[in-house]
Amino acid sequence: MSDVPPGIETLDYRFAGERPAGEFAPVLVGVVGSGNLEVLLEPSPGGDCAVHVETSARGFGRIWEAVVRDFHRRHPLAGVRLSIHDMGATPAVVSLRLDQAAQELQP
Amino acid sequence: MTGALSYAECSARERLARVVDTGSFHEWLPPAERLTSPHLAQLGVPSAFDDGVAVGRALLDGRPVFVAAQEGAFMGGGVGEVHGAKLVGLLRRALRERPDAVLLLAESGGVRLHEANAGLIAVSEVMRALLDVREAGIPVVVLIGGANGCFGGMGIVARCADRVVMSDIGRLAMSGPEVIEASHGVEEFDARDRALVWRTTGGKHRWLTGDCDVLIEDDVAEFRAAAIEGLDASRRVTLEALEAENTLLADRLRRMAEPSEGDDAVALWGRLGVAHAERVSELDVASVRALRDAKGVEA
């Protein structure tokens, strides 16, 4: 963890999507508070699901990758981008917010 | 489970959505536009897409209003450069478009210290813009009911408004409890004594001293009702009003000139004419409301 430079850590992931999300109004869930995060889900051209993370809890890239990958398995959305501002949420809370965002797309 | 929806429990956006007419809120500078703080990243602090405040227009009881809701969970609701600019922009636009009122769902520790002077300037600009709106005859109604209260520069902003609505859970003050304890010592003010903190800054206290105009329960529906009543609550700042305020404050000082035994808040309430002041903390909101409406308490 000491290799990670001070400040906000940014992480990016991209998955091939399966389920086209179509057009929709941006979805915001969560709040950037201690132990919490906000997730902005927006439509994006192309068939991928892109995830961009900005976090103050540095050095947990491996866990983020696993969490985001599992999220995509549950909700293989295509044509979306997720942008995250995180302040040290545990994986349980991250997964919860991601699922909450995806569920907003299902009527 | 109670039927009432707790205002304190809701996020800023949930409160906003429920205070205004259903589905009528249209947001300006929404999160997707990513107007985030230019300062926080270099301090290693995550930003928020809306910099902690949602602003826009809506309908309240069918009437056009502008509304801002501060998210207390983000940086304690502290006002940073962008956050402050959104509030100022909202207020200035109100001067142009003349809604029936501007609602401010305030929950803030005041200036966002991380942003230093930018935050300070932002808050002072908010004050000036608010006073301009008030002067134009557009009522500014501040709703205070979040767990973090309304402190610091935002506390001053709130008192610049036409009307202040508080729940008993809400708090309104300048200095925060920890700051008072740090400056004056724990003997003088123990910040962990939450009952004391609420006696000195909470809604019941503000109601009894006349520092807020409405005292309600921690209930979103009551906040909505109070906001609707505020639509016609424009109160110009006149010389007479300022002098009356001055007289009230001088009177309050005079009443507290003699040292008090025991708790200061209880003593003040008693000297303002509240019977059984020591029981106020235990009373429900309706009973505390009645204490001020009763004769003997000067609002």
Added chain:
Amino acid sequence: MTSSSWTTRADRRAERLARAAAELGDRLAGKRVRTDAIGTLLEAVLEPGDRVCLEGNNQKQADFLAKALAQVDAHKVHDLHMVQSVLALPEHLDVFDSGIARRLDFSFSGPQGARLARLVAAGGIEIGAIHTYLELFARYFVDLTPKVALVTAHAADAEGNLYTGPNTEDTPAIVEATAFSGGIVVAQVNELVDGRSTRLPRVDIPTDWVDFVVQAPRPNFIEPLFTRDPAQISEIQVLMAMMAIKGIYAEYGVQRLNHGIGFDTAAIELLLPTYAESLGLKGKICRHWALNPHPALIPAIEAGWVESIHSFGSELGMEDYIRARSDVFFTGADGSLRSNRAFCQAAGHYACDLFIGSTLQIDLDGNSSTATLGRIAGFGGAPNMGADARGRRHASPAWLQAGREARAGRQGAAATPRGQKLVVQMVETFREHMQPAFVERLDAWTVQEQAGMALPPIMIYGEDVTHVLTEEGIANLLLCRSDEEREQAIRGVAGYTEVGLARDHAAVENLRDRGVIRRAEDLGIDKREATRNLLAARSVRELVRASHGLYSPPKRFRNW
């Protein structure tokens, strides 16, 4: 030739009492000692090397006596052997710094854990052993009998009868062992009643067991350790509570239980009148409790879920509520609570079908520990609650079902039909600051090395754990038949910790198919329901309202 006397205890006791009388003079009236003579009293009745029980309970502290003990002349009183439940006050360790005490047997040291560790490292203290509460009380009657007991009660009358009231806690066990072995009992009290205008509400400790009573200048120190503000319960904890209720309480029909204190279990308590009610479980679970008076249980009590609660101690602010709910709590004819830690511990061990609590670390064997580096914290009562009661013989449906699950398919002695207590470890996979709760090696091993202990301080042994419950699901260890299965079952609920990420995915899926691991979906739980709105009370104020104003929270919990 040695003369053999069989009355040395009584003789020595008489000597001490005579010495005290002589030195106190008119500062002793009957059993009452003048407050400012406490130092003289202690120096008169204590002798070097004595075994002394200073009442450091979980909640109440004999703080006046603790301060007085810490100030005795170390030339006169030294090398004491302290036996006490809890090291809570600085004075409890000051006596070791000054040489007044040398040796210690105890159970829990929460607030003093770090300082204790430093003292041990510096060689300033000999620890006999760290116990559970009930275990320590038991040794008071075998080989750790106190010679002098320094206890605290609420009030005493002129004869020396004591009222210990709601916070009776450990006192009866301590005083009985001491009084009936020729020991000397000194009690500090908050009040003295005169027998005319004021009387004891009831007698908790009869005067025959008490030698000296002294009124303390201030009421004894006492802490509200069992109050949890519902405002701090998270959605994840609500989800876990739903899983506990549906996946375990309902599954086994748990009627008799103990909750280890925490926000996780507070969430369960607050979900009974709402979520559990919606599942039709009222009357089928949670009727009888070995539990302190948790404010979080108020809504369930009010909704008629609870038939009985026996408590280890009381809880500040709950006194009037308890008085008004005497059908549920153990109360005297005077109306106030009577708690008793020894009996409640026995109840939790033998009379309960389930224990559920949280912990700091769990390893792949299911062993769990709250030991952290640099602290010697001890055990308290959890190991008695969180252990199978092998001596138990009476059956209940939950106990039998757990026993069947554990023994199905086994051979030999391990297959002998028995019941088993449900011992559930409920924990989020990550704690604050992203500290994993699941680890390959407990810090307890390092603490053992550093402190020179005989064993690593494990709070609950994996062999006793029947279920591990996390936000990822429930692992039923009763159904595991090998160490490998057990390991994968634990990894399978260990989330994204290193331990969890290293799982054998195929093995975990297999365990899930067999029902050894069950996720929220498998239990039919919709995670979207897991919000704070499901809690019967979401703030301390809502608890007060639920209690019809009878609950009076300490000021640190008030925000109105």
